[in-house]
Amino acid sequence: MVSRQKKMAVAVFSGSIDRLTGLAMLVTGAVTMGFEVELFLQLWGAYAFKKDVLQRNMNFSEFQDKAPEVAKRLQELKLPSWFELIREAKKSGNLKIYVCSTAASIWGAKREDFELVDDIIGVGEWVEKMSEADITLFV
Amino acid sequence: MVSRQKKMAVAVFSGSIDRLTGLAMLVTGAVTMGFEVELFLQLWGAYAFKKDVLQRNMNFSEFQDKAPEVAKRLQELKLPSWFELIREAKKSGNLKIYVCSTAASIWGAKREDFELVDDIIGVGEWVEKMSEADITLFV
Amino acid sequence: MVSRQKKMAVAVFSGSIDRLTGLAMLVTGAVTMGFEVELFLQLWGAYAFKKDVLQRNMNFSEFQDKAPEVAKRLQELKLPSWFELIREAKKSGNLKIYVCSTAASIWGAKREDFELVDDIIGVGEWVEKMSEADITLFV
Numbered sequence: 557m558v559s560r561q562k563k564m565a566v567a568v569f570s571g572s573i574d575r576l577t578g579l580a581m582l583v584t585g586a587v588t589m590g591f592e593v594e595l596f597l598q599l600w601g602a603y604a605f606k607k608d609v610l611q612r613n614m615n616f617s618e619f620q621d622k623a624p625e626v627a628k629r630l631q632e633l634k635l636p637s638w639f640e641l642i643r644e645a646k647k648s649g650n651l652k653i654y655v656c657s658t659a660a661s662i663w664g665a666k667r668e669d670f671e672l673v674d675d676i677i678g679v680g681e682w683v684e685k686m687s688e689a690d691i692t693l694f695v
Numbered sequence: 696m697v698s699r700q701k702k703m704a705v706a707v708f709s710g711s712i713d714r715l716t717g718l719a720m721l722v723t724g725a726v727t728m729g730f731e732v733e734l735f736l737q738l739w740g741a742y743a744f745k746k747d748v749l750q751r752n753m754n755f756s757e758f759q760d761k762a763p764e765v766a767k768r769l770q771e772l773k774l775p776s777w778f779e780l781i782r783e784a785k786k787s788g789n790l791k792i793y794v795c796s797t798a799a800s801i802w803g804a805k806r807e808d809f810e811l812v813d814d815i816i817g818v819g820e821w822v823e824k825m826s827e828a829d830i831t832l833f834v
Numbered sequence: 835m836v837s838r839q840k841k842m843a844v845a846v847f848s849g850s851i852d853r854l855t856g857l858a859m860l861v862t863g864a865v866t867m868g869f870e871v872e873l874f875l876q877l878w879g880a881y882a883f884k885k886d887v888l889q890r891n892m893n894f895s896e897f898q899d900k901a902p903e904v905a906k907r908l909q910e911l912k913l914p915s916w917f918e919l920i921r922e923a924k925k926s927g928n929l930k931i932y933v934c935s936t937a938a939s940i941w942g943a944k945r946e947d948f949e950l951v952d953d954i955i956g957v958g959e960w961v962e963k964m965s966e967a968d969i970t971l972f973v
Contacts, residue, residue: 679724
């Protein structure tokens with residue numbers, strides 16, 4: 557009997573680097589455990605994956621006054637950035653990244669304007685994918 | 696053999712219009728695909744559905760400095776607001792909206808003080824509903 | 835036939851007291867209904883459970899200008915704080931709280947530096963646990 561590969565599907569609304577770090581940790585853990593992972597980038601999530609935004613995005617979602625302390629600590633611990641974690645996870649072949657077609661329209665962007673994105677899809681197709689996952693999250 | 700209708704259940708904590716737009720997109724997609732959708736409005740989510748708040752709520756959860764740009768872009772694309780999307784999805788008959796009884800107490804509000812709300816229920820009843828869904832999210 | 839105990843698993847990224855209150859309500863409801871509940875504290879979630887942070891944390895994630903009004907209202911209604919709700923739920927024996935090992939490193943903290951925490955675990959172990967739950971959330 558072959559057991560089905562487990563699956564995690566995340567609607568990534570947030571584009572803040574602290575929340576994206578939390579997401580990237582979960583993606584890393586899931587890919588390491590052999591899960592199939594799918595991300596669906598909505599408004600700010602799509603924004604954060606834009607090639608012209610990626611390097612200069614410093615937005616924190618909470619405790620903005622503690623951002624410098626956390627950033628310094630991450631550097632001391634030599635932790636990879638959220639994007640490096642996602643890029644590394646992508647190499648496993650088990651991570652697919654989709655941009656919401658409405659978000660792509662809002663940013664006036666095509667697939668090649670985003671980093672690591674496999675495809676631009678509609679929200680109906682996404683919801684179907686999400687309903688087959690063992691873990692569903694909204695970040 | 697009749698296949699069961701798929702279900703999405705979302706605890707809506709946020710009352711920020713950017714996050715509610717992300718939610719409304721997912722709700723629209725789910726209803727279009729024939730899913731049954733249930734929302735449970737907690738603190739700020741309940742606040743955003745109050746009749747006296749709905750029209751004047753301009754709160755963004757992230758990238759506040761980019762809010763005017765995004766608002767302008769949504770208008771150019773003639774995208775319906777988060778509330779228009781939810782109201783439209785409601786017409787399908789497959790969307791139920793509940794307010795958390797504690798949130799209703801906090802805002803000193805009754806069912807008729809909220810737009811589109813079906814009922815005020817307790818969190819225990821909600822958790823039971825949520826456990827039967829294919830997709831569970833916290834927004 | 836013995837029916838399996840239902841399970842809710844939440845990745846708690848946020849450390850803001852409004853979101854933690856929304857979480858604590860869901861945890862209370864789930865434990866009351868006999869669910870097994872597991873929390874995994876990531877960056878700000880771990881921060882909020884630190885013994886030296888717990889009492890002085892006043893951070894709100896949204897509508898900061900309305901925080902005093904909400905705080906006053908919660909007091910009038912004699913609602914327990916998010917932490918009192920979690921502590922009460924813990925007494926049921928059905929709530930387990932884990933800190934993400936990376937978050938513990940970032941804060942330079944050991945298990946005894948956190949309130950109510952059962953263990954520090956890695957994200958791979960967490961994702962496995964999460965995949966067995968009926969309700970999965972990211973707060």
